[in-house]
Amino acid sequence: MFKRKCLVYVLLALFLLALPAAAGAAGDDPVVRSRSTEIIGEGAALTTYILHNRDGQIKAYVLKLDLTNPYLELKTLVGAAGTLENRAPLTRMVEGQKNAVAAVNAGFFVMANGKPVGTIIRDGELVSSPNMRGDMPVFALDENRRPLLDFFQFSGEVKTAGGKSYPLFGVNKPAYNLTDGSLSDSDHLTLYNRLWGTKTRGGDPDHPEAMVARVENGIVREALPAKDAAFDIPANGYVLWGAGAAAAFIRDNLTPGTPVTVSYKTTPDYQKIKVAAGSNSFLVQRGQVAPFQEELRGKTARTAVGYADGGKTLYFVVVEKSPESAGMEQRDLARFLVTLGLTEALNLDGGGSTTLVARHLGDGSPTLINRPKEGQERLIPDAIGIYNNAPPGAPAGLIISGPDTVVAGTYAEYSVQGYDSHYHPWQPENIQWDLPAGTKLIEENIYNGVYRGTFSFTGAAPAAATLTAQAGGVRGAKNLRVIRAGDLRALQVTPARISARRGESIPLTFQVITAEGQVIPIPAQFVSCQTTTGTVKEGTFLAGQERGRGIITAAFDGLTAEVPVQVECLFTDSSGSWAFEQIEDLGARGILKGFADGTFRPNQPVTRAEMTALLARVLNWPPATGEVRFKDTLPAWAKGVIAAGVAQNMVKGYPDGTFRADNRITRVELCALLDRALKPAPAAQQLPFRDASAIPSWARDSVARVVAGGLMGGYEDNTLRPGWPVTRAEMAAIIWRHLKGKAE
Template sequence: MHRKCFAMVLSLGFFLACTVVSLLTPVGAEAYQVITKTSEEETITQGASLQTVRMKTDGGPLNAYILQADLREPLLKIDTIIGSDGTLNKNQNVTEMARRTRAVAAINGDYFQMMTSGRTIGLAYSGGKLVESPARRNDMYGFGLTIDKAPLIEIFDFAGHVTAANGESFILAGINKPDYLLPSGLSSDEGALNLYNPLWGKTSRGRLSGLTGVVEAVVQDGVVQRVLTDQPGVPIPANGYILQGHGAAAQFILDNLQPGSAVSYTYTVAPGGNNIFAAVGGQALLVEDGQLPAYFTQNITGKHARTAVGVSRDGNNLYLVAVEKYTDPRAGVVSVGMTQEELAQFLISIGVWRAVNLDGGGSTTLVARHLGDFDASLINQPQGSSQRQVPDALGIFSMAPQGTLTGLVVSGPDVLLAGTRGKFTVKGYDQYYNPVRISTDNVDFSVPDGAGNFRGSEFTAAGTGGTVTVTASLGPASGTATVRVIGPEMIAKLAISPEALKIEPGQSVPLSLQVRTYSGETFDLQPADVTWTVDSAVGQIVDGKFTAGQNTITGLITATFQGLTATAPVTVQPPWQEINVDPEEDTSASMDDWVEVLLPRGTTSSPVVLQLSHESNFSDVPEGVYVQGAINLQPAVGKDLILNNPLIVNWLYDEDVLSHCPLIMLYDDVAEKWLEQPARVVIDGSTRTISARVWGFGRLVLADDRRPTPQFKDTTGHWADFSISKLASGGILSGFPDYTFRPGEPVTRAQFAHALAAVLQWPQPQNPPGFKDDIPAWARAAVAKAVSWGVVSGYPDGTYRPEAGITRGEMAVMIDRALTLPVADSRMKFLDADKIPDFAFSAVNRTAGAGILQGSEGYFNPTAGVTRGEMAVALARVLNWWAVHP
């Protein structure tokens, strides 16, 4: 709860604001109303108990935990636990503190500088030794206990002096104090002389932030060893201390504490003085004479986890109280916490006469050793996600000798179904309620006749319902526990989980059976409690695990318990779906009514079997491509199947999910990259389908393309800009390193073949052609594909001439052959039709009729060279035509 105690800037401001408000505002009354309340109490050792209070209030659930210790009990010790090693050097959580020191219970103590040194603000005594002096404030109460266990809840005062060998002395402001604010608003370090001994930690504080002229004197065996100014911290002598001064105190050190000179100090703490045995600092007085005080000296407002220490009117009973504030991520609010006023009222309600507020919020931690346990356990759920490391805690210790076995604590299931088994454990304790180590193997368990039977420590409930008392005995010691047995007459139904199985041959799945009673309770049965049956052709069940057979088959799993049965359908099938392709018929298959694969008649030359399955490996898609679904389509045998025509993949999608640019991509194993497939979107009412033509097999993904559109410096406003951007986005065309596209630059035969192959995604031919001249590596595969599909050919001399330019007439021929365009409805009307070569005449007519190629001002210009801009426009139209003409 650390918007508090002086983590300098923020926390100090909060502290002072709270002080002013609290001095002007009277303490209010209890804010919540209790609707129901339950209380449980257990003894943790002789003279100490733990009470758990659970309330349902008009403000929500509220839990409080009360450690009560009888200060008259001679075998009980109350002491302060300091840090992780008995010093303030390093903090530790309360559970670890209690276990390290063998405390039977503990609760967190003082406020501390959480954001800086981690040291406490108020006083601390442990084992009768002063660990830290009180703060020089008149608004911070503390708790102390004298050697004879007389409790003190007061504002403690400190007075001390340091005396040099020459008789000069200076006021000692504190021992082992961190920086904190004084009521004046000044830092406690300003002008002050402080002492630091090994209980502070390993090294002194050294130079201080925001202050200059800080002087430290290292003292060992009462003699000054050296004097340092504004230096880093130094080791604190084991048999000595460090005097640190600022301002007048620093000057006192420089003037009077020369190395080699003697020095001494004295101090007093009041009230209590040398009689104080244990103490921790705190904050406001919460209860005074069994009533709310007129005002709180400090008040941290709001509902928080809270910690307090209080005493009874006669001073014989000590109360260590923790209030829980916790919200379970799944179950919701467990406890709402309390305001400071509500905490005070609660303390009064349990009999507290005087009490002080300790550190709360995330620091609130209460641990206790349950009866029979050897270590303390966490009792409250901390307000944060885990226990906070704190500088000190109040611990309860048993000083009793080891006694003899007196009683047993029996633990086991609270509820059992008739016919099922439950394991019971036993812990022992002596006459002082301290643990005694025992072996469960030596314990005798018994139940009334007809209630069931024990085998070792495992109880099997009989076939009827009711409450059964389990008795454990070991010598003169005994203990009992009760278990509620649910008979078959109370069982409403059984349910197998999973309720239906779809599994691959040879795979295994664990089964469970749940019982639901007529009252709505549910219980999970152990596999051994259930009789499982399944047809051997479907699989087998061993120890509650179903293992599928090797056949593709359907069947039923049956579970029987107490005369009731439940069934679960099971389907055994491979992870893929087989597609038997008949080349004389259209063949289709769908998966999850989401994606359809269609192979039109003639797609293959002979009957083949394909396997269609889900795909999970798609993490290698390009950045900016967001996958929404993935499949894998492969030939059942081998991967060399050549398609005569592309197959079609139809994929349903939600426009709210694929909101940018839906696409289908195929992974090319040869090129080792994902390739976008030519596709079109079909809209039928609210249904949207993307349909792609695919020339191959492998991994396919449905994705949303959110990659930024490539930008070129020289295409803005150009008539081909849209087509250039579209093809560049799909990876079909690219620009130059200087971020230009150069739309007016001429296109070569190799470049056009490469681009056309990228648009139409032809498969790699089995027998690539050979040419006399060298084709660039980047175009070699594309030229081979174009030649194989009859789109382009070489010259009579056996060359391809990849660097030769391509004319508009030649481009028309290549496109016409690639698309197998239909005869045009009408004859073209280009003004230069008589200039079109015979080899290109029909192709120009068909490409113009299909809207793929157009002229300029009525002329086709068949012999003109093709520019990169013209190629982009033509190929964008090719892509559209190919996608919509399956």
């Protein structure tokens, strides 16, 4: 694990809090539930795996590259504009790049400044040198397209015209810890050029003595303390940054006007490397799970690179971490790579950095394939791009995209895209359709360079239908299922309940549910809607100008669905409560009161004073003639209702003579109060709750009568929870049930 003072690596942020996981046995290996492969370019195929293990479903994506294909090319992608100055999401890195068919995130980086921990080489150019830890391997592709997975070494020297020299420790490196625990900057000299960015590194609190020298055209132009350095890195030169003995070398030998030369090299030679990115550990060596240089624990998103077939086939593997994918431990990933046949493999940056984009056949550009762990792409400093440099070919196929299931009596839109013999996209023209009975093309257009056709489906369409398109001498087909009215179970409207401001517009969407449970969207124009408040037009509800409640009734092919509507809620926070309708109904009738800020606070516990006041309104208790006396102080607003409740023999205090008006009323206390006040039905002989034994003896009969009367029930786990406080939402539901029962 990287230990770094004042800096936090992305990989630390991702994995440090994860619980350690034991190395799994072979029985823990995921089972392949499904896999599908698509060619995305010359020598490039993407396979999507749906796996399942003890943790549930896992999505994995395997990008398989044939390095013997002359049209296939890999490139190092760096930052937002080709430098390390600013990171970028992967989709932006490949945006607009000609012939790009895929890209995947690459090396680890420091979260604080976005600078790379490991090596980056781009077309023989050293963007960031190997660090000097000696325990972080590198993925590289040499000029002969051979993959290298190895440890790289770096050495260099800065030399003045007068013969003074000092070792160069790195190029474009952030501060990091060496394996002995010392800081990489201590007594070391580092070079920064425009690939780092436009600005110098600046000062470092760990090294207040640090010096920096600006060199242009081989001549030192300026040398001063790093904390005072505000100049840009020169486009025709570089900056040397040193601390400790290296700072003394700058101060004593790199005075303005001094000629200076810099030389450095890597082993293997960076000038013969096409692509390189840093790793933190081997995953596979000689076809077996490798001893890890570092194991980052936790079931999370993962990225890996490796090869098989003696280096002829390169693999990038991405594991998704999302609500639909459990992620993997590092060791599980290594075993998965072994099952794929990889002989050597390295771990790349994972967690929130894991990103894969690819261009589907017929598409114009790559799109995001995996769902990022954090819900959106993370900004990253480097990535690997995959390109198809084949010339345009002859039309080879058509891809028809659209819904797999449609409902008879509606329509659906399908797009058509073409690909050529080298898997480049091409736009088909003059498409001819072969359609099944009961199907008709009703509209077609070109939108954003893509053909789109809209088709209607009648009850005469076959249950299993095929749309066939022909253009440019090639054909494409789309198999689909046509659902009829007898196959539908229910109509569903979203939102299922509406709380709107006066005059507010709320879009509605409609879906039907088949007998098999499949949910299918239905265009709004095929659904008829009636409403008792406001209006519904073209799938949009428009609230009226008066506060009130109503119902939208939607109908499609014999199915109906109702949506309760509340215009201008009485309380600002009631719409999200499970007791929304009861709260609003009782509020409109003046039975329930809210707070001065317009809220009802449904989840707030009810006090004894609040419950007494509510019962006084429900039961119309007459004002008391005398003054009630309790030892404790009663709230001024509640004195009258408490006195009325005592006069009615409905409200009682505690044996010590107190009332405790602000105490939360428990469920058994409420049952006793409701029993006296509302006189519910006779009790059932036995209470059905698992925790019935916890009901105190003084309240057992009252609880039994309140439950039998339907005013209070248990929870989903068949408990009553007698000592729990009653919430204001529960209070509303209980009173609403009582009033509803009286009305019936």
